[in-house]
Amino acid sequence: MRRSMPLLAFSLLALGVALPSGHAQTPPAAKQKQGRPPLGIEKVADDLFVIIGNGGNVGVLVTDEGVVLVDDKFEQDYEGIIAQVKTITDKAVKYVINTHHHSDHSGGNTRFIEVAEIISHKNARANITDAKQSGAPTSMKPARITFTDETSVFLGGKEVRARYFGRGHTNGDVIVYFPAQRVIHTGDLMAGVTPLIDYSGGGSIVEWSKTIDAAMAALDFDKVIPGHGVVTNRAGLQTYRDNVVKMRTAIAAMIKQGKRQEEVRAFLSAQYPTVYSSPNSPHNQKSLPGFMTELK
Numbered sequence: 001m002r003r004s005m006p007l008l009a010f011s012l013l014a015l016g017v018a019l020p021s022g023h024a025q026t027p028p029a030a031k032q033k034q035g036r037p038p039l040g041i042e043k044v045a046d047d048l049f050v051i052i053g054n055g056g057n058v059g060v061l062v063t064d065e066g067v068v069l070v071d072d073k074f075e076q077d078y079e080g081i082i083a084q085v086k087t088i089t090d091k092a093v094k095y096v097i098n099t100h101h102h103s104d105h106s107g108g109n110t111r112f113i114e115v116a117e118i119i120s121h122k123n124a125r126a127n128i129t130d131a132k133q134s135g136a137p138t139s140m141k142p143a144r145i146t147f148t149d150e151t152s153v154f155l156g157g158k159e160v161r162a163r164y165f166g167r168g169h170t171n172g173d174v175i176v177y178f179p180a181q182r183v184i185h186t187g188d189l190m191a192g193v194t195p196l197i198d199y200s201g202g203g204s205i206v207e208w209s210k211t212i213d214a215a216m217a218a219l220d221f222d223k224v225i226p227g228h229g230v231v232t233n234r235a236g237l238q239t240y241r242d243n244v245v246k247m248r249t250a251i252a253a254m255i256k257q258g259k260r261q262e263e264v265r266a267f268l269s270a271q272y273p274t275v276y277s278s279p280n281s282p283h284n285q286k287s288l289p290g291f292m293t294e295l296k
């Protein structure tokens with residue numbers, strides 16, 4: 001269980017949730033308990049739901065022939081996800097589409113691979129087999145089915161389409177589109193107050209906005225399920241995108257003026273204290289050093 005707290009912290013920080021100070025001193029038994037908070041389920045459209053709580057948001061499309069999930073949280077959330085699905089349908093989970101390789105989105109593969117087909121972008125699979133996420137459980141299982149640009153699952157007369165628009169949060173983020181419902185699931189391309197850019201997983205703050213722009217131009221949607229946080233709409237995603245570009249422009253100017261990483265962190269911390277105030281936060285560990293290099 002040594003790894004459970006960093007993973008939980010990762011997930012909460014991505015969401016922009018402040019951790020109580022001194023959480024590092026939490027005793028092991030309490031850590032385990034905190035790692036399994038109850039999950040909840042909310043309706044997004046008639047047949048489309050989102051499972052919230054620990055880890056990334058899970059999209060749930062219900063059809064007469066079975067259920068398609070988008071992401072499957074941590075391995076430890078498997079039973080919780082199954083229990084939430086059972087509250088809305090007696091059909092079994094047939095497919096899981098992973099938005100990317102992180103263990104708070106693909107950790108449940110370890111269990112779901114026994115009962116469902118798992119699909120991801122080929123880079124997301126490679127990031128799991130190459131262990132690109134430090135601290136991820138060694139039990140992580142990659143998808144058996146991969147794609148490069150686009151794939152669809154057709155089940156019970158419904159379609160779920162997964163598309164790759166380029167790098168952003170990682171190099172393997174897909175946006176999952178529910179055309180009939182006019183909804184997208186962004187994975188962590190949109191997550192919390194401002195996106196984590198995972199450079200060790202192939203992410204890029206420069207490519208991020210191109211990826212979002214390409215998706216917004218290509219897909220006709222109204223609602224957005226982010227990787228973490230509350231369901232929003234097209235205007236919400238546009239505002240989020242514009243804020244990232246504003247932040248990127250500001251810090252690129254600072255870096256070009258020769259400001260040091262600590263000065264850039266202070267600037268980011270003032271704007272987004274929940275994710276940048278702690279020097280050990282995932283944003284400071286995984287994103288900021290990459291910004292200093294990429295925006296030079």
Ligand SMILES: [Zn+2]
Nearest residue numbers: 100102169188
């Ligand atoms: Zn992620």
